[in-house]
Amino acid sequence: MSRNRAMGISERLAALTTLSSSLEYLHQRKQLESGGLNDWEIMRESPESKNPALRKLTDMVSGRRTTVALHAARAAVSVGLLLPGNSRWRGAGNLFLSGTTGLLQARHRYGTDGSDQVATLVQSATGLARLSRTPQTQDALLWYVAMQATLSYGVSGWVKLVGDKWRTGEALPGVMRTRTYGSESAYRLTQKHPRTAKYVQHGVLALECLFPLVYAARGRLTRPVLAAAGSFHVTNAFVMGLGRFMTAFTSMHPMVAYTTAPLSHPAVAGRDDRAVKAAGLLLAAGIALSAALAAQRRCAVLEGWPTSRTVTTRHGNELQYETGGRDDADTPVLVFCAGLSSTSEHFAWITEQFAYDSEHAVVAYARSGYAGSRRHSTSPYTLSESVDDLEDLVRQVVPHNRKVILVGHSLGGELIRRVSPRLADRVAGLVYLDPAHPAELQRSQRQSVGAKDLRETIAHATRYLTLGTGVVMSRPEWVDKLPARYRDKVFAQYTDARLWKAAKREWAAVEEDFRSFEGDIDPITAPGLVIAAQQTVDQDPDQLLLYNELVQAHRGPGQGGLKVVEEADHDSLLTDARFAHKAAALMADFLTGVSDAATAADSATHPTAQAGAEQ
Template sequence: MPATPGAFLGGVVVSCAVVGAFEAGARPGGSAWPARARRTELCRARQRAGSGSAEPCNPFIEENELTDVGLGGLMKPLKRLLSALTGPIPVTRSRAIGVSERLSAVTTLTASLEYLNQRKQTQPGGLNHWPTARGVHGRSTPVTRKLLDIISEEKTTLTLHAARAVVSAGMLLPGSSRWRGAGNIFLGATTAALHPRHRYGTDGSDQVSILVQTATGLARFSARPQTQDALMWYVALQANASYFVSGWVKLMGKAWKDATALGGVMRTKTYGHQPIYELTQKYPRVAKYLTHGVLALECFFPVVYLAGGRLARPMIASAATFHLANGLVMGLGRFVTAFTSMHPMVAYTSAPRTHPSVAGRDDRVLQVGAVLLAGAASVAGVVAVQRRMRALEGWPHSRWLTTRHGNQLQYEMSEGDDESLPVLVFVTGLVSTSEHFGWITEKVARDSGYGVVTYARAGYAGSRRRSASSYHLAESVDDLVDLVRGVVPEGRTVVLVGHSLGGELARRAAVALGERLHSIIYLDSSHPGELNRSHQQSEATERIADGMNTLVRSLNVGLGILMAQPDWLEELPANCRTRVFAQYTDARFWAAGRREWAAVEEEFRAFDGKLPVVDSHALVISAQQTIDRDPEQLLMHNEIAEAHRGQGHSVEKVVLEGADHDSLLTGARFATEVGRRIIEFLDQAESHATSRVCVVEEVGQ
């Protein structure tokens, strides 16, 4: 939730005052201290050795004596400027804790004042009206829901915010007693407790506040410097991770590498700023330098710990300036004080241990952290290997077939009870598994005599891509044709059932299959013209590509252990879930999807706009939510059906009410209905031997 102007300006004023106090805590001379200390030690050594001079040794005089008079006159100002701009920011343990907790208190004070000023958002019709918002927590435990109901009562919410405002204001007062620890813990705990209440409007500043206030609160309660140092190192490492990870993730996206990200953000409705956007278009080179400068700052923020903290001052100052600019331009006022509240911890931990301000600092947390990180990496590697093995092994009844391209396809087959009936071959969509058809295949196998074949395209599950040529969709079409010819007995016709991209692959395979093709069942199918005709589809292409790139790189370094199970996984048949999740967290799965998506984008963009005639029956099932969001999809699905019109062909179109693109398969109710309609359609097509054209339009209830 963007900060109000008054609250933001107040936060900036208080922040400036606190930062001034923070800087005042540094020793005079700043980064010049190590050199001056060495000169002082040199003077003392000379005195101990007996220099024969009665005049006391002065390190400042020694400095002048060692400097050439002519050159020194020019170098002194440069040295002083360099000394002011570089070097560590020496700050004591107590001062770092004090500055951090005060900056964090400004964040919570601003947040509570904003919520108190925008009470309409918690009333009927507001974004955070609790009787509406509580539905999000339907899977929480009864105890959790009861606590949330209590906290979310109007009077309770107002009381908590009023108390937070008072405590936050009190935290800005001078002092360093242990009572301040209670204040920090209270603020952190209430921020966490109120987070579900203000689900729409919270942001990263709240999470950082919880982190800093919990750490500073525990540090205040502890009398052991070692414990305090461990907590401060924890915050400092989190600060480094927040910049470092953010920067390298941005590098995976095209917009940050080609420097269009700044202009893109500035033109958005939520965080945009029209004058700044116009400046980025007027001065693209400056915008490029700024964008790449932000990337460099985030990617290389940990250099504050190199060379005795020599780069701490410019890096911390740059980060603070970055957040201040975001606050002014994007309305992220709370981010200014939230993220800068971690900077004192970075300054404290990056100063050299030889500096008096950090004398006795306990850095053992680094060794402990390194051991824990190595252990976590080992566990992540073992989990990744286990999941890869599970994804590759297939089912006990799985078989393999080698196609003309050398690809090895894993497939499962049930021949059905009646060998005179067609065999249904299920073709998956992009980044999907054959197990997604579980409910449908179960319905077909149980309630009909049709045969069923499911398979994984090359690169998915246990199927391996051996082709050495560049990938095109025609390769997957050829693999599908080879699969049909290789596993479906001669004399039996084939029904291709394709979901999403699978529908387009099935349509393209129709010509090669010829008379063996009985029907094509399109389940919310892709259309080759969708990227040119659908604005929504076209806009999503870059995000999809960036998302897949991020997933592939993250999973390749073992981060799959951090992936949570998606909600739709719980909707699949129970015996499929573990195997599907193993594929979902495997880098091969997303690499295959990325490869296919690149071909989809290239070929769909080049589509000429007219579908060729397909000589088969067709059932076109559309998900209601798909066509509600993008009516152009319904027109394209109608075109797919029209391509099958011909003498003796049955063509039926159905819109399945309430279903979306995924729940059409994963939702038991919707998928069972899809299975029923497939059986009904095929039975009708089989029972009508006479040539006719049957076009049925209906909305599935």
């Protein structure tokens, strides 16, 4: 396939995609009105419109009449590109289509998908190639699309291969039974012929994973590979309703055909292949940059804070911790224990409030494997190891004449519950922040179902970050809700595979431990306070029952009971300043109650001494 023929076929297939898209929007133009799926008063609050300059630009083209006019113009230009011709004006038409797709992206948050993105990619490349006067530039642009096509198939296949359902053959029947992309007749066929369905699914996996081999054998594999890929998209169009995918993804195939042909073929004589070498150099540079950035972040993670210290536990583990607040021997020390795949900095809003605005000292630490804490134990990990480490931390860090208030979030809540009997009379109270419960995987269907998803998420994150992909990891919104000086440190930890490896180890132990839990929670003599996030208890009533059981397990005076922070969810309870400060206020009230109960107990035990003190 020659250069001009490849561009011609590609731009026509991409034009069919855009024509179909715009005709759909014109047919459903009522959705542009108030209350519709594409009502601009709602769409303008989408993530694509957060930038003020972008919002101002999209406001200019997002009026109902303007939007309809743009789609009408796009349809007309698309029809024009379907006509014969090879002029440079076709380049302007392609760029118009890709440009208006970008302008309308925020306008049509519902309805845009991968097909529009692929069409935009092809139209941008063919538009620039048409306007270019040099064959070298045109070849570079065609190579760009061809490499993107190879990546789109190859990466998609290898990512699917990671999932259990694609390997076991469960994915195809699962997709076919959905309302959005499913087909009842196709689903029945998968149930009637499960072995054939599994072969089909594995065939699709093989096609996608091995697609890059299209560049092997000097072009002899081009026709069978592209024919298989094209058949795949045609089938999806009829079975899954992905009509635009059929024309969008096949619009990249002519570029693949052009670039896979050997240079000795007359149709591609003089083709410039330097883009491949340039891509290789960029890839090598990207890998080197990723490695350097990962090393820099790892150093920042291990280094901790200027005030960080370490203790060594009975298992040989080194725990990194930080302290703050006032050294008042009459008040308990607050010891914070973080949740699964969480950092000690998650408590920043709360720890800073107590460190600077109360009489209490605070201790926040990282479990082995997190931050600068290192795990040296060679025994298989169990939750008891973390409980032992927490006990050793308290005994070594907190002076013997000081009592402690143990504060735990999520998994940290279960760890402080288990360690409290070991510390006996040193524990003045326990504060649970949306805590885990040892029976939750058995009694909460939501938690039980979510356990597998969490396990897979942690496994994927561990695998990908170990490969050095932290450089492309986007920064979660909740990170920027933490106090400013903590954000970079927390993000560095989340892009480091060490955190996810530790979480993977812990979650495996949690599942084994929680699924074998029997009986009731042992009574706890110290007072306790459970602070729950409203969204947690609203979405899972079983969790509310478990929290109440945890409250009832505490027997000591000064009980805090169960408190709910309105609107908060499991994570924002700590990371959002509004909710964290509410939680801190509830904790302060609880500490006051604990102190008053302790004073009353002392008065009852030593009435004469108390009377003398009052005199």
